[in-house]
Amino acid sequence: MPDQVLDDISHRRYNPLTGSWLLVSPHRTKRPWQGQQEAPSKIELPEYDEKCYLCPGNNRAQGDSNPQYKNTFAFVNDYSAVKEEQQEYHPETNQNDVASLLLQAQPVTGRCYVLTFSAKHNITLADMTAEEILPTINTWTRIYASHLSPSHPLKEQATKALAAIPPNPDGEVDPPKHQLKNMQIFENKGAAMGCSNPHPHCQIWTTSTLPEEPGKELAQMAKYKGENGRHLLDDYAKLEMEKGERVVWQNDAFLIVCPWWAVWPFEVIIIAKRHVRALVDLSDQERLQFAEAVQEVARRYDNLFETSFPYSSGIHQAPLDCTNEEAENSWFHMHFYPPLLRSATVRKFLVGFELMAEPQRDITPEQAAARLRACGGELYRKALQ
Amino acid sequence: MPDQVLDDISHRRYNPLTGSWLLVSPHRTKRPWQGQQEAPSKIELPEYDEKCYLCPGNNRAQGDSNPQYKNTFAFVNDYSAVKEEQQEYHPETNQNDVASLLLQAQPVTGRCYVLTFSAKHNITLADMTAEEILPTINTWTRIYASHLSPSHPLKEQATKALAAIPPNPDGEVDPPKHQLKNMQIFENKGAAMGCSNPHPHCQIWTTSTLPEEPGKELAQMAKYKGENGRHLLDDYAKLEMEKGERVVWQNDAFLIVCPWWAVWPFEVIIIAKRHVRALVDLSDQERLQFAEAVQEVARRYDNLFETSFPYSSGIHQAPLDCTNEEAENSWFHMHFYPPLLRSATVRKFLVGFELMAEPQRDITPEQAAARLRACGGELYRKALQ
Numbered sequence: 001m002p003d004q005v006l007d008d009i010s011h012r013r014y015n016p017l018t019g020s021w022l023l024v025s026p027h028r029t030k031r032p033w034q035g036q037q038e039a040p041s042k043i044e045l046p047e048y049d050e051k052c053y054l055c056p057g058n059n060r061a062q063g064d065s066n067p068q069y070k071n072t073f074a075f076v077n078d079y080s081a082v083k084e085e086q087q088e089y090h091p092e093t094n095q096n097d098v099a100s101l102l103l104q105a106q107p108v109t110g111r112c113y114v115l116t117f118s119a120k121h122n123i124t125l126a127d128m129t130a131e132e133i134l135p136t137i138n139t140w141t142r143i144y145a146s147h148l149s150p151s152h153p154l155k156e157q158a159t160k161a162l163a164a165i166p167p168n169p170d171g172e173v174d175p176p177k178h179q180l181k182n183m184q185i186f187e188n189k190g191a192a193m194g195c196s197n198p199h200p201h202c203q204i205w206t207t208s209t210l211p212e213e214p215g216k217e218l219a220q221m222a223k224y225k226g227e228n229g230r231h232l233l234d235d236y237a238k239l240e241m242e243k244g245e246r247v248v249w250q251n252d253a254f255l256i257v258c259p260w261w262a263v264w265p266f267e268v269i270i271i272a273k274r275h276v277r278a279l280v281d282l283s284d285q286e287r288l289q290f291a292e293a294v295q296e297v298a299r300r301y302d303n304l305f306e307t308s309f310p311y312s313s314g315i316h317q318a319p320l321d322c323t324n325e326e327a328e329n330s331w332f333h334m335h336f337y338p339p340l341l342r343s344a345t346v347r348k349f350l351v352g353f354e355l356m357a358e359p360q361r362d363i364t365p366e367q368a369a370a371r372l373r374a375c376g377g378e379l380y381r382k383a384l385q
Numbered sequence: 386m387p388d389q390v391l392d393d394i395s396h397r398r399y400n401p402l403t404g405s406w407l408l409v410s411p412h413r414t415k416r417p418w419q420g421q422q423e424a425p426s427k428i429e430l431p432e433y434d435e436k437c438y439l440c441p442g443n444n445r446a447q448g449d450s451n452p453q454y455k456n457t458f459a460f461v462n463d464y465s466a467v468k469e470e471q472q473e474y475h476p477e478t479n480q481n482d483v484a485s486l487l488l489q490a491q492p493v494t495g496r497c498y499v500l501t502f503s504a505k506h507n508i509t510l511a512d513m514t515a516e517e518i519l520p521t522i523n524t525w526t527r528i529y530a531s532h533l534s535p536s537h538p539l540k541e542q543a544t545k546a547l548a549a550i551p552p553n554p555d556g557e558v559d560p561p562k563h564q565l566k567n568m569q570i571f572e573n574k575g576a577a578m579g580c581s582n583p584h585p586h587c588q589i590w591t592t593s594t595l596p597e598e599p600g601k602e603l604a605q606m607a608k609y610k611g612e613n614g615r616h617l618l619d620d621y622a623k624l625e626m627e628k629g630e631r632v633v634w635q636n637d638a639f640l641i642v643c644p645w646w647a648v649w650p651f652e653v654i655i656i657a658k659r660h661v662r663a664l665v666d667l668s669d670q671e672r673l674q675f676a677e678a679v680q681e682v683a684r685r686y687d688n689l690f691e692t693s694f695p696y697s698s699g700i701h702q703a704p705l706d707c708t709n710e711e712a713e714n715s716w717f718h719m720h721f722y723p724p725l726l727r728s729a730t731v732r733k734f735l736v737g738f739e740l741m742a743e744p745q746r747d748i749t750p751e752q753a754a755a756r757l758r759a760c761g762g763e764l765y766r767k768a769l770q
């Protein structure tokens with residue numbers, strides 16, 4: 001296989017989802033490291049922390065108090081990056097004016113939610129079973145469904161999903177005041193990824209504009225579909241299942257791979273095996289299968305360096321307000337970007353060259369996948385007990 | 386002025402240099418911070434450290450020993466991300482084959498240099514005068530000049546620059562074995578930006594391919610030139626000088642602004658005021674003026690939170706191998722991306738939403754510029770002595 005040589009030489013790989021390249025330098029992991037070390041994660045947390053603004057029954061910054069919730073609990077972020085109501089802004093646009101070309105701005109409104117995964121302060125997705133993760137997937141699905149535009153091509157699926165998933169009173173949110181364009185569900189886990197509270201939670205930022213990344217991916221997926229008549233991620237998932245070397249794990253509905261174009265050392269992507277456009281397309285069984293896949297990633301990550309592995313993760317799916325064609329071109333997937341490279345305390349920095357020139361990685365995605373394949377089994381913390 | 390409202394509302398701004406948008410949430414700086422704190426930088430370093438692989442006279446990883454250099458010293462990185470010689474790789478390309486579409490790779494060769502700014506282990510650019518920084522600018526210029534392709538449109542300027550700048554024997558490098566495409570000069574300063582050795586130094590990565598960022602910028606600059614008949618950064622610098630609110634400092638040759646589209650909290654860009662395509666276009670006087678501008682950024686950064694301020698910086702200029710048109714479209718500038726947001730220990734994390742959706746910032750570039758304008762004057766460490 002001619003690709004074997006890529007284990008030894010510097011090369012660039014192409015990310016078809018974003019249309020950009022990254023530099024891979026496999027030999028560079030031999031480099032010694034004398035720089036910043038991450039503090040190993042403290043795992044000695046209490047199950048309930050009276051100072052945590054996410055624990056059940058506690059008070060939050062703006063005076064609200066949390067219900068005695070059982071697993072998921074959703075609320076509007078007390079420090080939202082976007083708000084539903086704000087002063088209007090109408091930029092003066094004049095095509096011949098340099099300022100209109102070079103000082104462009106657009107107002108953005110929206111609503112930011114925080115959503116807990118569990119009432120317990122001291123656990124993570126890795127500690128939970130797929131069944132325990134399911135309420136989070138269900139709440140994501142209900143929140144997504146309740147934000148779709150009235151004429152959305154997935155409206156019927158949304159109605160079905162809302163009927164199929166029993167509401168969790170603490171996970172319900174009000175419908176937005178104005179129709180929004182996009183919903184970004186993401187988790188920052190661990191201090192190294194800017195998370196300021198270890199209580200297991202994610203965020204959901206809904207915005208009146210389509211952000212850069214999902215916008216780029218949608219455009220690339222549409223282009224591929226137009227040129228090849230097939231879905232990019234459908235072709236990609238099938239190709240990876242055939243090749244095998246980047247596959248970490250799979251069930252009937254989802255495939256976990258270290259993508260060919262991974263930037264972060266142990267980056268993975270969970271890809272739906274059939275054409276799922278958004279959460280509301282998932283059947284009851286598929287939601288559980290998705291929970292299983294998320295659990296596999298989280299547990300394998302923790303097992304890799306026997307630490308609470310930091311990462312940022314996020315779901316890409318059809319926008320909240322889109323055409324039939326945009327919904328059709330969407331293909332449900334979830335990215336995980338973890339910074340750790342060699343051990344629980346040595347991370348990969350995406351800095352100088354990466355910021356000024358091009359993302360750069362050291363170990364290959366194939367090497368990363370082999371390591372992640374090998375660390376299934378029980379969560380190391382359980383095995384130690 | 387209608388733009389005043391942008392101080393209070395969430396909005397997106399457009400980066401014409403890369404053709405992408407970012408989210409600005411000015412009200413969000415009020416958010417309390419309980420997450421990771423950066424360790425305050427240790428400033429108690431010795432002037433010479435026998436364990437530092439960059440100090441004069443010391444031995445390096447692969448057994449070479451450093452000369453007793455005076456200021457700048459250049460050598461090939463012992464752990465280069467790219468190398469000049471490696472096994473060949475010829476991907477099989479077959480347009481109808483899914484693997485050729487989705488598993489694309491290109492070999493990359495090149496040479497990576499490390500370059501010290503000073504023989505002293507315990508100083509930074511902020512501690513140096515413009516005259517003391519000048520040897521670094523001169524060495525950058527000589528190294529750039531010596532890597533240009535034989536038919537490069539700036540070859541004549543390169544010859545002149547090599548004649549005008551006296552060689553520093555410790556800053557000379559061999560010409561590359563094969564012609565390379567691009568040279569990225571960058572500095573990672575501080576542990577927070579992945580720097581593993583405080584000895585003041587930068588890196589220079591030359592590659593056989595044009596990386597993503599300079600590639601995107603060149604394309605955007607060419608597009609703007611084609612559409613408007615003027616240079617993007619010429620128009621932009623003039624506009625900012627007229628507006629004033631984002632200007633940090635300027636001399637006759639260079640302008641420092643917090644760009645309209647800044648992502649990092651105190652991001653700045655140094656822009657040449659006249660059409661400088663690359664380092665070799667600078668006159669003797671302009672190289673000193675450039676050193677002055679770099680000094681202003683470094684000193685103001687340190688003064689801002691009275692700390693050794695971390696950042697990544699990098700120069701964008703004409704590629705090493707390019708057409709006359711590409712050289713003409715290039716406009717010399719230098720980016721500084723610093724992570725600190727509110728104090729010497731609280732940084733801005735570019736994580737979940739930023740990675741999955743769109744870069745997001747809290748304080749506006751106008752607020753950042755006002756703060757940086759106000760902290761000129763002597764370096765705080767000097768004033769404390």
Ligand SMILES: O=P(O)(O)O[C@H]1O[C@H](CO)[C@@H](O)[C@H](O)[C@H]1O
Pocket residue numbers: 348349350351352353354360573578579580581
């Ligand atoms: O080469 P250094 O300084 O050891 O390494 C640093 O800069 C490189 C280029 O930006 C990065 O790839 C590394 O992650 C970072 O730690």
Ligand SMILES: O=P(O)(O)O[C@H]1O[C@H](CO)[C@@H](O)[C@H](O)[C@H]1O
Pocket residue numbers: 188193194195196733734735736737738739745
């Ligand atoms: O909202 P949090 O968790 O306090 O904040 C974290 O996630 C946000 C969204 O990715 C980032 O903008 C912040 O820099 C980060 O610290």
